[in-house]
Amino acid sequence: MNEVRNIIVGFELGERTSQICYYDRTEEEPVSLSVRAGQSQYAFPTCISKKPGEEIYHYGVEAEYFAAHQDEILIDRLYERCLSREKVQVEDQLTEPARLAAVFLGQALGMLGANNLLKNISGIMVTVPRLNKALVDNLKEAFQILKFPAGRCFLQNYDESFYYYTISQKPEFWSRKVGLFTLESDEAAFRHLEIDRQSKPAAALVKAGKRAALDTSWENRDVDFCRLIQESFGNDIYSGVFLVGDGFDKEWAVRSIPLLCKNQRHVFYGNNLYCKGACYGAKEKVEGRLVKDLSYQGEDIVTAMLGMEMLVSGVHSYYPLVEPGIHWYEAKKEFEILLEDTMELVFLAGEPKSPRLQRYSMALPGLPKRPPRATRLKIRLEFESLNHIHIQVTDLGLGELYPASGCVWNETLVQ
């Protein structure tokens, strides 16, 4: 590895396999790390193994080997396990998914071969097929266990990695729509990236497309794939196409390849697009925008805004709590207010361009009656998913003048 300091890492945590790459500043691109020196095998199984009765673990290929030959306990499906909070039975005890993820991430990051990873990694982006609150919390906790500072660990889904990988290529590659075919053993799926250049900044969006089963015979497989290409492209112009997954082989794609390359379209095949896209994503987080005036508007990005009307420095203002354009799992807010003469909270939500904002009232039953400005409330907002915002309100009273009642109210706002 050429980098020793300020290392930027992309980590694909896949369903079956995972990968690691780092950003090579000399090459000006991410470089994948091979599982075996001198070979181009980048993917390793998303699993760990544990030596019975001892706190000794292995990961990836080694884990499979030790489980098969040394009777170690195999803990596989780590990505899937992290999508839930359910503890995993390992030997005679239940272990949190976050703890298992920490073992896996910690061991896999050893592939970087760098000294003092905590000090020398300036940003790490983990990319996953899809994410939910449990996964976000589990991975956050895993990095906490590894003692990584929170501000250096990021998370994004495959779509966003596809976006970052694409916009890191030459602009002519993504001057029009960009297609992505994922080919697994017997199924192919299509997604595409399109950029609305009318809006300011230009808005990039990844949309899911058709899926098709692929026949096992080579000839029919080619026919099935050709049909999917035609149906997916329709009459739209695609300036570039990516093919990922191990279900593709140029041996059978004799008609598909010319169809993909039609009109001098750029076509790439590989299996490290998501990992490298994650690395570019980490680079943007650490070093700033890769492409100016372009913003990603994927399914994990908050589009609505949420705020409250209140006195800010004595002036009647709209106080924004959540602003559009950030990932729901990164959108958090904690603040304190002083009640004047009300016993309820009103939140205002809506799309940025909509003329009217929707009002959501939150009652505070049981709040002690106190004089105006003698009730301080702590309000904490956290997203449970893109459309569900959890609001927690805690009564703080007014110090020792009006002691806190201990009342806590929880509500989920559905947008």
Next chain:
Amino acid sequence: MIGYRLCQTKKAKNPYFIENISTNVFTMEELCFYMSQNLYLLDDTILNGRLIQWLKDELGLAALSRKLKKLLEEKASMAEVILPIMKEIQYLNQAEQKQLQQNLKQMEEQPLLVRRKRKGDYLVEYHKYGNALKVYGEVLKDTDESAMDVSFKGNVLHNMGCAYARLFQMEEAVACFEKAYDLLHSQLALKSYLTAVYLLGSREDFLAKARELKADPATVSSLEQEIAAASSLKEEEAVTDEMLAAMTEEYHKNTGW
């Protein structure tokens, strides 16, 4: 009207102790609330160098701290000292600020003894009976020397009696109420006096005193019912160890003993 305001200044790790009411404050909002509600309690036990240092060290309000230091050195009026504190977090709107200035002006125009009595009254409201008695005692001392009218002195004695009663020092309470009644001859003073006699002694003492003072039988009868009702309420409340501990703590806090 907007229902809430954003709290923007940080919370102190180490609170500022307000001596008068034996209470800690941690934020500007608490300090402003206390000041705006208790003008009569604002004296040099709160507006002093310790406050200035606290604002700077704990809340990071260096500019305000400098300003207040200068004002205190120049022996500025209370309004001049308080308003910059309120303005720091825009605690008051224009109308409230105007009202506060008026109240401060009114207060500053009042005779010193009246202001001190009000201070005692505020302390009683905060259950700081020990401090209140100290203030009332000083007022009475100065009242004797000045030609202050009897009703003022009577009111001070009455309130002093109330403070003693709250501390269960019934002998002192009876003595104060007796003097207050002598000066005021009001219905309220009579009721307080007779109630204290009842609580110190017995129903018989209460009735004897009522006869001695030639109290109206209807008043005596209704007062007796009130005392009986209050006593039965007390009996219904079972005092737990926890309540007793809280009451003991409160007692020590309020008396400073």
